[in-house]
Amino acid sequence: MRGDRVEIVIDAGAGTRTYQVVATRAGRRVEITQGRGVVEVTEVTRGGTPVRTARFMASRVLALVEHPAGRQGSVSEPAVDGPVGTVGQDGRP
16 A cells, blocks of 8 residues: 555664665555565565565564555544443443
């Protein structure tokens, strides 16, 4: 989803470096794969075509932080006083 991003923190020897891969357009997503000593972060289209790829040596990756985009159109739960879903002995809330 547009706005999803992954932040990668790498050990660069004398310090750390931070990289970001961001889903730049609607319908794109960011996928993370790892194997054979390599961490790969890829921006992918709806059809699965890779648009942008970042590869890092797994031994140098200090942190991999996923930041999901705020979901538009999601309904937030209303604030409720007291326990949710409790019913009295007479069957009424």
